[in-house]
Amino acid sequence: TEIFETICGELTNLALVRDYRLCWGDHGVNRALDEPAMTLKEADELCAKFIRIGVSGVFVVPFEHQADRDEANLRLLKRLRQAGIPIVLIDRDAVGFPRRSEYDVVGVDNYSGGYRLADHLIRLGAKRLVYVTKPYTASTVDMRIAGAQSAMLAHGIEVSRDFVRVGDPTDAKFVRNITQSGRIEAVLCTSDHIAAQLLQTFNKLKVRVPEDIRLVGFDDVRFANLLTIPLTTMHQPCRDIALTAFNCMMERMANPSLPARSVMLPPQIIVRETCGAYRK
Numbered sequence: 001t002e003i004f005e006t007i008c009g010e011l012t013n014l015a016l017v018r019d020y021r022l023c024w025g026d027h028g029v030n031r032a033l034d035e036p037a038m039t040l041k042e043a044d045e046l047c048a049k050f051i052r053i054g055v056s057g058v059f060v061v062p063f064e065h066q067a068d069r070d071e072a073n074l075r076l077l078k079r080l081r082q083a084g085i086p087i088v089l090i091d092r093d094a095v096g097f098p099r100r101s102e103y104d105v106v107g108v109d110n111y112s113g114g115y116r117l118a119d120h121l122i123r124l125g126a127k128r129l130v131y132v133t134k135p136y137t138a139s140t141v142d143m144r145i146a147g148a149q150s151a152m153l154a155h156g157i158e159v160s161r162d163f164v165r166v167g168d169p170t171d172a173k174f175v176r177n178i179t180q181s182g183r184i185e186a187v188l189c190t191s192d193h194i195a196a197q198l199l200q201t202f203n204k205l206k207v208r209v210p211e212d213i214r215l216v217g218f219d220d221v222r223f224a225n226l227l228t229i230p231l232t233t234m235h236q237p238c239r240d241i242a243l244t245a246f247n248c249m250m251e252r253m254a255n256p257s258l259p260a261r262s263v264m265l266p267p268q269i270i271v272r273e274t275c276g277a278y279r280k
Contacts, residue, residue, distance in 0.1 A: 002221045003236055004061060007090060010242030040072050047079050057086040057249045062094045064138035070095045077103060086252040088245050097142035102260050104252060106245040109264040110140045113234040114147030116269050117188055117216050122155050124276055126186035126214055130178060131164045132198060133190040141190050148188055169197040172205060179207050185214060192217035192224045192233055199227060210276030220270050230272035237265050
């Protein structure tokens with residue numbers, strides 16, 4: 001995705017400055033956006049290659065969007081660790097929240113991001129919120145959901161049992177169920193991509209954003225400001241994530257006995273039109 005393209009580009013530059021060379025796996029350039037960047041089989045083959053050539057360290061973005069993601073992630077990471085290769089996870093842990101793996105993790109403070117987006121919507125007047133996501137998403141999404149729920153509780157708003165809606169944002173039936181259930185006032189989305197798809201489906205269903213429903217995403221990708229209605233979202237500091245991950249790797253290589261660390265960088269809310277902040 002665009003987020004990881006930026007992070008990987010920065011890691012490449014940092015490695016060159018320090019006289020390291022980065023080896024990349026399959027970026028999945030010929031695959032659809034919703035498909036994984038590589039399959040489990042490809043990841044197994046890449047691990048074998050890294051072990052065979054004796055790399056100094058591996059940056060890993062764990063699998064998501066599949067039922068056996070935790071087991072697959074841990075199995076791959078165990079192979080690298082048994083080969084004595086330092087590992088730094090980027091964006092998310094290898095296991096679902098609230099579990100914690102034994103590897104360094106560098107990413108954004110997703111709990112804070114979810115809290116601040118929900119708090120922003122509530123302060124604009126929205127009281128009935130839902131969170132839209134797809135099946136088997138990463139542990140980062142669980143933390144965003146937890147943050148949003150905490151913001152609601154802090155404002156004295158009850159969190160309904162169906163606060164989290166799991167489905168396809170391009171499915172008109174799924175989206176119609178959201179708009180027709182309890183007069184929903186605002187929707188928080190896992191990502192800008194899901195928010196953009198939801199915006200298109202809202203348009204087909206004649207649901208106006210932000211007049212009928214307020215909408216926010218997460219990531220602040222390039223197209224977020226180019227949608228028919230510019231998207232309110234949470235910006236991820238990709239360059240800072242890359243720099244922090246690179247420094248963590250240098251420290252891990254120098255001292256493999258360091259305890260596992262979580263370094264979560266603060267995101268920044270980007271207010272645009274879909275949240276209704278600029279309505280007259």
